[in-house]
Amino acid sequence: MAYLTKSNSLKIISRIDLKNKDSLSGEIYGKSIYFFSNYEKNNLLGLKELLKDPENFIKEYYVPVEATDNLKYVYEGGKPSYHSKPDCELLNSSYKNFEIPEQLREKGKDEVIKFRNWFKGNQYLLDDPDAFVARLKIAFGIIINPKTIDFENSDVEVKENLNLNELENKINLLISNVDQYYNNANEEQKEIIRRYQRLTFLANPKYEIKDNNTRFKDEVIKEFLKQYDVHFKKPITNLLIEYYRVKHNPNLKFEGHLLEQLGFRPCRSCHQENIGIGVNKPVIEINTDDLPF
Structure with a gap:
């Protein structure tokens, strides 16, 4: 049996074959969540499928992708690790990288x-x-x-150890807060929400807002979408990810051969302990992945 970090389980989703997106069926949650784009929904559905049935995920959706170096981070381009021990120090450490x-x-x-x-x-x-x-x-x-340049990947983690009922309560409360925010918004804010709530990626400076025939300048829309994403969409996304984990695979356990098909390699620290080498001198290993989302 092998184990993944949460951030590495998310990394797999970037390799979903979106040509098969129509075969990703089901709902991302029991209640309707209307502000996610189809791409965001497919990522969440893909993660849920991975945690429920890894073999079917590989068969139906996974496309092998060579590790690429985007020249953005100090540690980048290498294969991520899986761990043979649930108490491996590296499995439970924070992801850290440097821009x-x-x-x-x-x-x-x-x-x-x-x-x-x-x-x-x-x-x-x-x-x-x-x-x-x-x-x-x-x-x-x-x-x-x-x-x-010091970047710690913490925004994909839910720090509290919540059970399913507690996670549902938090998700439901955030959904309710989104509805309340819209109802209390002025007409200008409602106009932006209606048109762009599924396109919050446009807040990124590298994307251009095309065909903007609203009354607002691009920079106003981008700043609003940034705040909407930070306060609503990202928190709900992170809670949903934790919800899937707790419900379907609490310990992120997988068969090692499946993870190797997904482009992972054994953790050097776990591997050395298993073969009796360097037990007293654990290897310091830094995850070389990009961000999961």
């Missing part, structure tokens, strides 16, 4: 690789921000706040 400064990404791949190598040798200096900044300036001629 490449934009000034360096603009210079191309060679500069990104140079920074990655430098960072791995100087990462310990993050505990001494002044020393980190000074050494970074010497090496690359830039000055940045170290916190701006």
Whole structure:
């Protein structure tokens, strides 16, 4: 038996074959949730299917995808790990990664690789921000706040240990809050909600709002969608993900051979302990995945 982190279970969903989206049947929740796009619904349905029946998920929806390096993070492009022990220290640790400064990404791949190598040798200096900044300036001629590159993937986790009934109560309350927010909104806000509530990805600066024939400027719509996403859609998404886990696969247990089909590799720390090597010297391993969503 093998185990996944929550963030890595989400990573699998990015590999759903959306050509088969029509075969993803069912509802994402017992109550109607009307503000998700079809893409968002399919991701949630795919995750539910993965947790309920991994073999059928692989057969019907999964498309092998080569790990890609988007040159955005220090640790990127490698295969994610699965764990053979539910108490593995790495299984229960926070996902942590570091963004490449934009000034360096603009210079191309060679500069990104140079920074990655430098960072791995100087990462310990993050505990001494002044020393980190000074050494970074010497090496690359830039000055940045170290916190701006420190990224911890916590927004996909529900920190409380909730049972199904408690999760349902929280989800139902948020759905009710969304309805109440709309009812109390002014006409301008209602207009944006009606037209764009399923398109909150447009809040991302890289996307253009096309055919905007509303009375509002693009930047006004983007800021509203950002807040709508943060306060409503993301919290409900995270609770639904936790709901599926608790209901269908509380410990995120899978057969190891299935996870290898999904592009995972055995955790080095678990593997070494299983073969009796390095028991007293666990390997420090950092997840190299991108964000799950």
